[in-house]
Amino acid sequence: GAVVSQHPSRVICKSGTSVKIECRSLDFQATTMFWYRQFPKQSLMLMATSNEGSKATYEQGVEKDKFLINHASLTLSTLTVTSAHPEDSSFYICSARGRGLGTEAFFGQGTRLTVV
Amino acid sequence: AQRVTQPEKLLSVFKGAPVELKCNYSYSGSPELFWYVQYSRQRLQLLLRHISRESIKGFTADLNKGETSFHLKKPFAQEEDSAMYYCALSGLLGGTSYGKLTFGQGTILTVHP
Numbered sequence: 001g002a003v004v005s006q007h008p009s010r011v012i013c014k015s016g017t018s019v020k021i022e023c024r025s026l027d028f029q030a031t032t033m034f035w036y037r038q039f040p041k042q043s044l045m046l047m048a049t050s051n052e053g054s055k056a057t058y059e060q061g062v063e064k065d066k067f068l069i070n071h072a073s074l075t076l077s078t079l080t081v082t083s084a085h086p087e088d089s090s091f092y093i094c095s096a097r098g099r100g101l102g103t104e105a106f107f108g109q110g111t112r113l114t115v116v
Numbered sequence: 117a118q119r120v121t122q123p124e125k126l127l128s129v130f131k132g133a134p135v136e137l138k139c140n141y142s143y144s145g146s147p148e149l150f151w152y153v154q155y156s157r158q159r160l161q162l163l164l165r166h167i168s169r170e171s172i173k174g175f176t177a178d179l180n181k182g183e184t185s186f187h188l189k190k191p192f193a194q195e196e197d198s199a200m201y202y203c204a205l206s207g208l209l210g211g212t213s214y215g216k217l218t219f220g221q222g223t224i225l226t227v228h229p
Contacts (some may be wrong), residue, residue: 034216041125043202044160044219093160095217103148103167103206105217107160 002028004096013084013115021079021111023094029074030096034105035067038091045093051076074099084115118143120205122220129193137188137223139203141175147205149186150217154200162226163188163201173197180205193227200224 003026013019023033032051036044048064050056052069058064068080078098080102081088092114095105119142129135141147151163166173166179166186177188186203203220 016179043221044217046216046218049216095160104162104165107152109159 002096002098002101002104002106004030004094004106004108006092006094006111008110009109009113011114012083013113015085016083018080018082019084021094021113023079023082023096023108025075025096025098025106028096028098028101028106030077031074031099032097032098033071033077034095034097035069035077035079036093036095038093038110040091044093047079047103060092081113084113086115089113089115118147118205118207118218120203120218120220122201122203124223125221126226128226128228131195132192135190135193135197135225135227137186137201137203137225139186139220141184141186141203141205143184143205143207145207147179147207149177150204150206151175151186151188152176152202152204152219154202156199159203165183165184193225195227195229198225198227 005024007022035047038044047062048056048058049070050069052074056069071077093110095107097105110116121140149166152160153163154160175190179186200222202222204217
């Protein structure tokens with residue numbers, strides 16, 4: 001089956017620094033990637049949608065200057081949390097849809113970000 | 117706007133008992149509904165979708181447009197069904213899903229031996 005890999009799975013960073021999370025489709029071309037955020041015991045909230053080679057579309061209330069998304073290739077999208085603050089601590093999950101794979105979205109294992 | 121509601125955060129049943137996880141949605145257009153499952157320490161994975169009308173691991177779900185519901189059912193629960201279950205909705209346009217999913221809050225199912 002189609003596999004999506006996120007790296008790192010866990011990261012701790014200092015307040016004020018930036019951290020990058022990678023999302024890779026290992027065995028398919030990801031035409032669209034989605035970034036979600038999940039707070040403890042809560043649902044997944046869509047942050048943004050990115051299509052390869054174009055700018056990401058952010059959901060209402062998500063700061064695009066804070067959460068930089070790049071989808072430079074058909075197998076890689078990155079989410080950079082800039083000037084991180086403790087309130088950015090969360091679980092970030094990416095998913096991807098692939099060419100020829102229908103409407104199913106395949107999920108990465110998630111990245112636990114802790115800002116101290 | 118699209119919204120998905122799963123009224124039960126926790127659901128406990130005994131092995132062999134029937135189980136139903138409720139899901140209601142709100143969407144002005146034509147929706148595509150999904151159930152995703154997350155087993156302990158594993159990633160989210162698709163369980164089933166209403167369009168394919170299939171049964172996976174004994175689970176079924178029927179889209180009821182009149183009641184705007186997509187409840188997940190299994191006649192005889194197994195211990196290995198214990199997991200977090202998410203109902204999700206995606207808008208359809210011309211038969212092609214947007215792909216953008218709106219998730220419900222999730223229901224933790226525990227099946228006791």
